[in-house]
Structure formats: C-alpha cells, structure tokens
Amino acid sequence: MTHGHPDHASGAPSLAAAWPDVEFVKMPWIGQDEQFWIEWADVADGDRVAAGNGCVRVIHTPGHAPDHVYFLEENSRTMFCGDLVIEGSSVVIPASHGGSLTAYLRSLDVIRELCPARVLPSHGCEIMDLPALVARYIDHRRCREAEVTEAIDAGPVTLETIVSRVYGDLSQALRIMAADSVLAHLVKLRDEGRVQEESEAWSPVRVLH
Numbered sequence: 153m154t155h156g157h158p159d160h161a162s163g164a165p166s167l168a169a170a171w172p173d174v175e176f177v178k179m180p181w182i183g184q185d186e187q188f189w190i191e192w193a194d195v196a197d198g199d200r201v202a203a204g205n206g207c208v209r210v211i212h213t214p215g216h217a218p219d220h221v222y223f224l225e226e227n228s229r230t231m232f233c234g235d236l237v238i239e240g241s242s243v244v245i246p247a248s249h250g251g252s253l254t255a256y257l258r259s260l261d262v263i264r265e266l267c268p269a270r271v272l273p274s275h276g277c278e279i280m281d282l283p284a285l286v287a288r289y290i291d292h293r294r295c296r297e298a299e300v301t302e303a304i305d306a307g308p309v310t311l312e313t314i315v316s317r318v319y320g321d322l323s324q325a326l327r328i329m330a331a332d333s334v335l336a337h338l339v340k341l342r343d344e345g346r347v348q349e350e351s352e353a354w355s356p357v358r359v360l361h
Contacts, residue, residue, distance in 0.1 A: 153177065153178040153192075154220060154221055154222060154232070154233075154235065154274065155178075155179075155216065155217040155220040155221070155234055156178065156219055157217060157235070160234070160274060161178075161188050162188060164176055164188050164190050165188055165189065165190050168190040168191075175193050176190055176191065176192050176193065177194070177195045177201055178192050178193075178194070178195065178221075179194070179195060179196070179218075179220075179221055180196075181218050195210045195221070196210065196212075197210060197211060197221075198210065198211075203223070203225070206225060206227060207225075207226075208223035208224060208225050208226075208232070209223070209224045209226055210223060211224060211262065211266075213233075213234075213236050213259035213262055213263065214252060214255040214256070214259060215236075215251065215252055215253065215254075215257070215258070215259045215260075216234075216235045216244070216245060216256060217246075217250055217251065218250040218251075218252070218255075220234060220235065220236065220259070221234070222234055222236055222263070224266070224268065228269060228270065229267075229269035229270065230268065230269065230270040230271075231263070231266070231268040231270065231271045232272050232274075233271055233272065233273050233274075233279075234273070234274050235273070235274055235275065236260075236263060237260075237271070237273060237279060237282070237289065238273050238275050239276050239277055239278075239280075239285065240276060241275075242289065243256070243289070244329055245332070245333060245336040246332045246336075247332050247333075247335040247336035247338075247339055248332050248335060251332070251336055252339070252340075253336040253337060253339065253340040254339075256336075257293065260286050260289060260290060263282065263286065264282065264283060264286045293337075296318070296333070296337060297337050299318045300334060300337045300338065300341070301341065301346070301347070303317040303318055304347065304357050308350065309357055310354065310356055310357070311331060311335060311338070311354040311355060311357070312331070312355075314334050314338075314357070315330050315331050315334050318330070318334065335354065338354055338357060
C-alpha cells in the first residue's frame with residue numbers, strides 16, 4: 153500500500169477476503185488506513201518486499217501523506233509511485249490531514265535523483281518524462297508560494313481571505329481543497345520564519361520581513 157488514503161486502501165479488505173494468503177504491507181503510521189480492518193505488515197524505508205517473481209524496494213516519500221511510499225522494482229527500474237506525481241495534474245498536499253509541503257518537495261528531489269526507467273502512478277497514464285514533470289511541479293509550487301505571500305503582504309489576513317485572493321470563486325468542494333493547499337504553503341512559510349500565525353486557525357496571518 154503506497155499510503156492510507158481511502159481511494160488507495162479501501163479495497164484492501166475485499167482483496168484480503170479473495171486472497172487470504174496475500175500479505176499487505178504499509179508504513180507504520182496510525183492514519184486513515186487503520187479504518188480498513190485487515191492484518192498489515194509494517195515496512196520501513198529501504199526494505200525489500202517480495203512481489204511476483206522478484207521484489208520491490210520501499211522508498212519513504214512523505215508529503216502527500218505521512219506514510220507515503222513508492223515501490224521500485226530494481227531489475228527493470230520500474231517505479232510504482234502512488235500519488236507522488238501525476239501526469240497532467242498537480243498533487244494535493246492535505247495539510248489538515250498530515251500533508252507537508254516541505255516533506256513533499258524533499259520527496260520530489262528523491263524521485264528525481266533516482267532516474268527510474270519507468271514511472272507508473274496510481275492515477276493517470278505512465279509518466280514519460282519524469283525530470284520535466286518534477287521541474288513543472290517545483291515551478292508550480294514556487295508560483296503558488298509567491299501568490300500566497302503576495303496575498304498577505306498588504307497586512308494581516310485570514311486563511312479564507314488568502315484562498316479567495318489566490319483562487320477566486322470556487323465551488324465548496326474545491327474551496328476545501330484549495331484551503332488545504334494554502335495551509336500547506338503557510339505551514340512551510342511559518343517553519344522557515346517567513347510568516348506568522350496569530351492563532352491556531354491562521355486567522356489572521358502576517359508576513360515577517
């Protein structure tokens with residue numbers, strides 16, 4: 153299991169019922185995957201796990217989720233990257249549910265340096281040019297960070313105000329996701345000493361110069 157989000161882990165009980173001898177492995181993190189009651193075997197960064205006629209290496213790549221990993225089949229250099237990168241889309245960093253933009257950017261460095269032969273994500277098509285995609289992801293985050301800091305540079309604002317200034321009008325569902333994305337940037341900026349939250353709800357926020 154690359155990580156415990158419901159769109160990845162919720163099918164595990166059905167698979168376990170159909171194939172009771174299959175071993176299910178995941179990072180030892182108490183999170184969303186704990187709601188799916190099967191027997192999980194814990195793995196750690198660098199472990200090798202039997203898969204098919206060979207094995208895959210576990211690489212811990214937090215950011216999208218604290219327990220996120222990808223699996224590398226070392227003979228073919230094929231990477232099963234979960235939600236680390238997706239062709240044609242950005243990856244949500246759910247800061248309110250354990251996501252970390254700082255960790256995610258480090259994970260992008262890890263995947264870029266590995267230079268796999270094939271990259272197979274959990275969503276969408278095979279990624280044909282990983283270095284170019286990672287570069288676009290990093291540029292996107294830099295641009296978004298600039299938009300967030302510009303939104304709060306005029307003075308103290310709330311998280312909701314920043315979302316409105318950066319994203320404009322959104323449906324409620326998209327607004328929730330946008331707020332989590334902005335929150336991820338604010339946490340990163342706070343940890344770098346570049347912004348300050350005035351309360352635990354990030355209301356208001358001000359830039360530190």
